[in-house]
Amino acid sequence: MAADRLPVVTPDCSYEEPGLSLDAFERLILVRAWKPYQQKKDRKEFSVHRGLLSHHSVVFRETLQRTPRKNILELPGEDPDIVGSVVYWMYTGKLSQAALDAQGKIPLTLEQLCQVFSFGEKNGIPELRNIAITIFFQKSVQDSISPDTLMRWIYANTLPGSALRRYLVDYMVERCNFLNVENVWQGIAPAAFLLDILARLRMLQKPPSAQPPTRDEWLADKKRVFCERYHDHTPVALPPNEGPVIVDLMDAGLSDDEE
Numbered sequence: 001m002a003a004d005r006l007p008v009v010t011p012d013c014s015y016e017e018p019g020l021s022l023d024a025f026e027r028l029i030l031v032r033a034w035k036p037y038q039q040k041k042d043r044k045e046f047s048v049h050r051g052l053l054s055h056h057s058v059v060f061r062e063t064l065q066r067t068p069r070k071n072i073l074e075l076p077g078e079d080p081d082i083v084g085s086v087v088y089w090m091y092t093g094k095l096s097q098a099a100l101d102a103q104g105k106i107p108l109t110l111e112q113l114c115q116v117f118s119f120g121e122k123n124g125i126p127e128l129r130n131i132a133i134t135i136f137f138q139k140s141v142q143d144s145i146s147p148d149t150l151m152r153w154i155y156a157n158t159l160p161g162s163a164l165r166r167y168l169v170d171y172m173v174e175r176c177n178f179l180n181v182e183n184v185w186q187g188i189a190p191a192a193f194l195l196d197i198l199a200r201l202r203m204l205q206k207p208p209s210a211q212p213p214t215r216d217e218w219l220a221d222k223k224r225v226f227c228e229r230y231h232d233h234t235p236v237a238l239p240p241n242e243g244p245v246i247v248d249l250m251d252a253g254l255s256d257d258e259e
């Protein structure tokens, strides 16, 4: 299939992550994660350097600073596979062992990338959100999958105005001719998604039936504007406590209990 051989498009982004502090690898923290509806005894555990957790996540940093003597960080309701990917990224800067598998495909699913993005949002890890949305774009382009297949998940698990919501809305506004959406989206499109599309069309002063650009034109434009529009390179700040997040991270604190 021609779609299998499409090259991966890398958006222009000249930012580099700031360096780690020299004492980042002095102490280990046990990170425990278990899925929603899973029992704590079925958790998976990861040993992660304290300085690395603090370096990447403003939420982990605050939590670890509040309880400096404790050495366990619990993440109830988090998929251990996703936490494993995040830990792998913290040490290697990559979300998977190889950027492409033996077939030349990105070895992550759009669902996994959405989950990684959401994890980065809940835990104040902008660099993780940046890499997740970049690969989400690359994957959806490579596999020719319209991101509206994920609209319900994205609107249930990300904050209003998130880069993932904006990418999804932009994609629809820029690439979709809106023929037949009343049937395809009937009963499944979140109201907030439809309102975001309306707002974006109005901002661009564009009618929904406008002729979409060719795929190559669209890709060239996306590659150019991607960093500015979807990456977050500002210094980290605490995320708001409200919003449609699955787990309240303030509850996902530290604990010393060993049952």
Ligand SMILES: [Zn+2]
Residues within 6 Å of the ligand: 012, 013, 014, 015, 130, 226, 227, 228, 231, 232, 233
């Ligand atoms: Zn960037």
